[in-house]
Amino acid sequence: MASWLIISLVLFGLLVLLFKTMNHVWLLSMVKDNFFYFFAILFFIFLAISLTHIHNNYDVDLTSFKGIVTASKIYYGWFLNVMGNLGKVTGYAIRQDWFTASENSTNSTNSTSYGG
Numbered sequence: 001m002a003s004w005l006i007i008s009l010v011l012f013g014l015l016v017l018l019f020k021t022m023n024h025v026w027l028l029s030m031v032k033d034n035f036f037y038f039f040a041i042l043f044f045i046f047l048a049i050s051l052t053h054i055h056n057n058y059d060v061d062l063t064s065f066k067g068i069v070t071a072s073k074i075y076y077g078w079f080l081n082v083m084g085n086l087g088k089v090t091g092y093a094i095r096q097d098w099f100t101a102s103e104n105s106t107n108s109t110n111s112t113s114y115g116g
Helices: 003-021 024-033 035-058 065-094
Strands: none
Touching: 003 035, 024 035, 035 065
């Protein structure tokens, strides 16, 4: 079993235990007060999981400068794909007919197809 999966399951279990045993309002105010640290921890967890994924799937040597440059290019490609997909989804949502003129229609969208 992949180490990132085990780490993710353990962290998820700890979060579930934390939410079950503590007052939710107190926990949310703690996250709000320490948002930077909460965000930094989530960022480093994402970084560790994604670097493990890059190392295993792309055979990148993260101890060399060339490997770090290769990993950076992969991250940059992921970022461009996420931004492109976000633009497509936003554009698709904007083109939908959210408000129909007919009073009898029920939660329908425009029948035009999305060309993507």
